[in-house]
Amino acid sequence: xxxxxxxxxxxxxxxxxxxxxxxxxxxRPAFEAVxxxxxxxxxxxxxxxxxxxxxxxAPERAENGAVVQVEVRSNINGTExxxxxxxxxxxxxIANFMFSHGAEPFVVTxxxxxxxxxxxxxxxxxxQYFTHAKNITVLENGCG
Amino acid sequence: xxxxxxxRAQLKGDYTEVKVLMSHPMETGRRKNDFxxxxxxxxxxxxxxxxxxxxxxxxxxxxxxxxxxxLTFRLKGxxxxxxxxxxxxxxxxxxxxQSIAVTQA
Numbered sequence: 001x002x003x004x005x006x007x008x009x010x011x012x013x014x015x016x017x018x019x020x021x022x023x024x025x026x027x028r029p030a031f032e033a034v035x036x037x038x039x040x041x042x043x044x045x046x047x048x049x050x051x052x053x054x055x056x057x058a059p060e061r062a063e064n065g066a067v068v069q070v071e072v073r074s075n076i077n078g079t080e081x082x083x084x085x086x087x088x089x090x091x092x093x094i095a096n097f098m099f100s101h102g103a104e105p106f107v108v109t110x111x112x113x114x115x116x117x118x119x120x121x122x123x124x125x126x127x128q129y130f131t132h133a134k135n136i137t138v139l140e141n142g143c144g
Numbered sequence: 145x146x147x148x149x150x151x152r153a154q155l156k157g158d159y160t161e162v163k164v165l166m167s168h169p170m171e172t173g174r175r176k177n178d179f180x181x182x183x184x185x186x187x188x189x190x191x192x193x194x195x196x197x198x199x200x201x202x203x204x205x206x207x208x209x210x211x212x213x214x215l216t217f218r219l220k221g222x223x224x225x226x227x228x229x230x231x232x233x234x235x236x237x238x239x240x241x242q243s244i245a246v247t248q249a
Contacts, residue, residue, distance in 0.1 A: 026189045031206040067210045086208060090174065094208035097217075103193075103200040104159060108216035112172075112208050 031093050036085060036120070039093045043083060045122060045129040051076060054121050054132035065113040065138040072107055074123045074130075079105035081124040088117035113138045145169075147240035153228045154249040160222035161249075162193070164215045164230050166240070172207035188213060190233045195219055196226050222246050 030042035040048070057071035072082055082105060083096040094111050105123070113119075116137045123130040150165040166188070173185030185207060193201035201217055213232075222228070229243035 025202075026204050031204070069214070071216075089208055090172075091206055091208065093206050095206065096204045098202040099200070100202070101195065101198050101200050102220040102222075104218040104220060106216075106218045108214070110210040110214045112210050 027093075027096065030096075032091060033093065034091060036087050036092045039085060040122065040129075043093075043096070043122065043129075046127070048122070048129055048131045051123070051130035051132055054123055054130060056119060056121055056132060056134040058119060058134055058136055061137040061139060062113060063139050065115070065141045067110050068113050068136065068138075069108065069110045070119060072121050074105040074121075076105075076123055076125055076130055078125045079123050080126070082107060083122040083124070084109075084111065085120040085122065086111065086113055086117050087120060089114050092120075114141050145238070147238070149230060149240065149242045151228070151230065151242060151244040153222070153226075153244050153246045155222065155224055155246055156249045158220065160219045160226075160228075160246050162217050162219065162228050162230075164213075166213045166215075166232060168211070168213055168232070168234065170207065170209055170211045170213065174207075186234060186236055188232045188234045191215070192231050193217065194229045195222055197229075224248060 030039050033039045033042055053075040055073045062068045074082060081096060081098045084094040085092045086094055097107050099105050118133045118135050120133040146167045153160055153162045168188055169186050171183050171186040175183045177183050187207045188205050191203040200219055224246055226246045227243050231241040233239045
């Protein structure tokens with residue numbers, strides 16, 4: 001290989017790297033999936049184990065689906081990630097949080113809900129996936 | 145677009161609670177404006193948080209996070225004065241970073 005074209009190639013790679021890294025990090029198939037089974041498949045969830053060690057704090061009834069505050073905590077040792085899904089949303093996967101270096105498996109955030117639906121949480125512990133769900137009634141939809 | 149975040153990091157006994165309020169439209173790409181035109185998707189896809197430069201939270205978001213995203217997380221082992229930094233990247237290539245020192249609750 002010519003030295004110049006080799007160097008140019010390296011430079012191009014370096015320049016493209018941040019965009020590629022970002023694109024590689026965002027799980028497009030999972031976020032664009034419209035069926036909840038497809039979301040869990042793209043999150044590599046093999047078997048779902050129901051667990052009462054996952055706590056969901058959210059309103060029973062949400063006045064406005066555009067802003068629904070949810071708190072999720074996992075009491076399962078070795079929790080690496082918490083995914084939040086809303087089954088009846090146009091795209092069910094809301095977020096996937098990964099914890100490391102002393103971050104507790106705990107998160108509070110505000111989500112959109114198109115209609116009354118189960119809120120499902122998937123917790124990753126090594127190769128195992130634990131789940132818990134809570135139904136939230138939505139009085140006014142929040143997906144525009 | 146105002147990219148500033150409201151941040152607070154408070155030491156509460158054996159953990160530090162970090163609260164972040166971001167400014168972002170979080171458009172799904174399905175909403176129509178007053179002229180019946182679809183508003184293009186514009187949403188945060190990736191959020192990272194570090195404690196003194198070390199990665200603690202890495203989150204991928206879809207369009208289902210509410211407008212002007214809010215987030216609380218908790219860190220073990222942080223000390224007063226430690227620096228918590230939050231960065232987001234959205235689907236249009238925009239990004240914002242802000243940091244705050246841990247204070248006593």
